[in-house]
Amino acid sequence: MAAPKQAGRRTRGRPARSPEQIADMRGQISACALRLFQDEGYAAISMRRLAQETGCTAMTLYKYFDSKIDILRTLWGDVFDELFDGLEQIADQNSEPVARLNAIAAAYVAYWLEHREHYFMVFMSGGVSQSDVVGFVSDPALLARFELLRTSLDAALGAGTNAEELRLKTDLLLCALNGIAHNLITINGYPWSDPEQLVRQATGGLLAN
Numbered sequence: 001m002a003a004p005k006q007a008g009r010r011t012r013g014r015p016a017r018s019p020e021q022i023a024d025m026r027g028q029i030s031a032c033a034l035r036l037f038q039d040e041g042y043a044a045i046s047m048r049r050l051a052q053e054t055g056c057t058a059m060t061l062y063k064y065f066d067s068k069i070d071i072l073r074t075l076w077g078d079v080f081d082e083l084f085d086g087l088e089q090i091a092d093q094n095s096e097p098v099a100r101l102n103a104i105a106a107a108y109v110a111y112w113l114e115h116r117e118h119y120f121m122v123f124m125s126g127g128v129s130q131s132d133v134v135g136f137v138s139d140p141a142l143l144a145r146f147e148l149l150r151t152s153l154d155a156a157l158g159a160g161t162n163a164e165e166l167r168l169k170t171d172l173l174l175c176a177l178n179g180i181a182h183n184l185i186t187i188n189g190y191p192w193s194d195p196e197q198l199v200r201q202a203t204g205g206l207l208a209n
Contacts, residue, residue, distance in 0.1 A: 026065070029050070029054050029071065030071065030075060030078070033050055033072070033075065036050060036053060037072065037121055042068075042125040042127055042128065043125070043127030045068070047062070047067075050068070050071075069128070073135070077139075077141075077142070079122055080142060080145060084145040084148060086111065087108060091103075098207065100152055104148065105149075105177055105199045105203050108149075108177050109177055109180050109199055110195065112181040113181065116185050119185055120185075123178075123182070149170060150166065150167075153206065154166055156203075156207055157206075172206060173202070173206055176199075177202070180195060180199065180202070
């Protein structure tokens with residue numbers, strides 16, 4: 001005859017993971033995903049494949065990320081954090097407004113040229129929908145980081161620039177910098193001018209008008 005169950009006794013389950021353990025596992029998954037996405041392309045990697053490469057089950061993977069695009073957005077965020085952490089250091093080293101703008105703009109383009117694999121993952125991943133991109137670029141935390149470009153341009157323009165004009169020129173600056181990086185990365189057989197000279201022409205035109 002089986003022994004009676006003790007009242008109130010609970011079966012011990014797996015203890016909850018600490019925030020540090022969760023962060024560590026997310027980091028392991030992200031690192032594995034970064035390698036796979038860069039080597040084989042985002043569209044070619046399934047969550048099941050990523051789970052196998054990470055050494056866990058697909059069910060475990062979904063405990064840390066809601067979806068594959070959630071992982072890619074995390075990687076995008078890591079890239080932009082690295083980029084803007086560096087730009088902010090450069091901004092702190094340049095007190096003169098025009099020199100600061102030129103230094104930040106040149107470093108923005110240089111980052112993508114030096115990390116082409118990041119550029120392709122952020123801007124050219126296959127299998128990514130427009131809604132996937134909108135969900136990322138509308139993040140207030142990301143938009144706040146891009147404020148560095150707006151405030152640097154505002155200081156370089158000096159007094160007298162209204163909000164509408166400043167927004168237009170900030171958008172144009174970003175288009176110019178991304179365009180320079182894109183062309184130099186994707187059309188590398190053309191003998192382009194020096195990137196810093198291209199950037200100075202772009203910023204000079206914005207400041208002259």
